[in-house]
Amino acid sequence: MSERPVSEIRTVACIGAGVIGAGWAAYFLARGLRVRAWDPAPDAADKLRRVIDAAWPALTELGLAEGADPHAITLFPTAAEAVAGAGFVQESAPEDLALKRSLLAELAAAAGPDVVVASSTSGYPMTDMATDAADPSRLVVGHPFNPPYLIPLVEVVGGERTAAWATARAAAFYRHIGKSVIEMDRELPGFIANRLQEAIWREALHMVAAGEATPEEIDRSITDGPGLRWPVHGPCLTFHLAGGEGGMAHMLDHFGPSLKSPWTRLEAPELTPALRDDMVAGAEVSAGGRPMAELVAERDRAVIAVRRAVEAARAAGAGHR
CATH class of the missing domain: 3.40.50.720 (NAD(P)-binding Rossmann-like Domain)
Known part of the structure; x- marks a missing residue:
């Protein structure tokens, strides 16, 4: 040592x-x-x-x-x-x-x-x-x-x-x-981030193979959609905000049944009381005690900054062509 x-x-x-x-x-x-x-x-x-x-x-x-x-x-x-x-x-x-x-x-x-x-x-x-x-x-x-x-x-x-x-x-x-x-506390093949991005990748391949979406549509659905929120709030805190003042608890209780909707080819886990409580507690940790209004303002500032930065980078690249 x-x-x-x-x-x-x-x-x-x-x-x-x-x-x-x-x-x-x-x-x-x-x-x-x-x-x-x-x-x-x-x-x-x-x-x-x-x-x-x-x-x-x-x-x-x-x-x-x-x-x-x-x-x-x-x-x-x-x-x-x-x-x-x-x-x-x-x-x-x-x-x-x-x-x-x-x-x-x-x-x-x-x-x-x-x-x-x-x-x-x-x-x-x-x-x-x-x-x-x-x-x-x-x-x-x-x-x-x-x-x-x-x-x-x-x-x-x-x-x-x-x-x-x-x-x-x-x-x-x-x-x-x-x-x-x-x-990480324990070993997991693919670790955390790769497993998450691979889940999106597998679903993208399903959509292309079935003729349901093009690669360009899939990319734009992320870059102009949820991807703009993720640099500041990851998927869990994003859904915490989706619950409004009720936070993660309201989101899970209100939208939990939709987990079984056929929106993806991946099997959703059972939303047990223990899983619900773990998600609610985790969202509270991520929020760090900040009120919902503060989290919303932080997200909005960050999304605006990310959009401006991406637009500036694209404009600069076009200017060099």
Whole structure:
């Protein structure tokens, strides 16, 4: 167990230089860290450079940390050499379970005894990936969203043999460098956000396959509809507001029967009293004690800001054509 504060981590190893791995490297560099990288592809150096250079203007606009340097990255011939001396390891190899198992075992053996090794996997539980590691106690999932240098969310969860301190340290490190972290209590294939976006994706494919909607209509139904609310209030708090002054309790009691309506191909869970109470309590936590009028005003300000920002970005893009 490491007692060193995460603020003392100055060097990160990025294992894998694909879209996710290179995006992580760009973000770490923008936070003033030094990066040691490895990727078996012969053109890895070129791929890394292209992604970092493409990401740097956006990172600059968001604000660079002191000492940020897009060239503070070194590519090593082996994964073990890249890990040597790193204070944190981010693995971003392809989604191949056998590859993940062997690579994570190698990284765990090469990393220092107090160094956490995090996997960017988009779906595999760490329990399944850590089977070959002699010491899996420092192996955790640190699941980002593409592109990692722009999207703040990271889902953190350990496996059955992950030490609690390792999960907590990974979460603390990500928060320290500016990420929004969900530290999950238990493993779940696909984690939280991927399962939610996959539900929308499956329903979209059903509609296209049945000739019920076009891809353009589906995209616009989100970008010009509920997607405008989600940057400030997620699905649960959105439905809390849909209940008016009665909040989530009124929404569930009033609209609960519609859960069984054939609006989607996904089977809805039974709205038991326990599930209803959990949703009501969760909405109250998300609301943080703020009155409904304040939440509505916050949502409205944010939606206006998001619409203006998107319109400005589109206008700027059109001007460059």
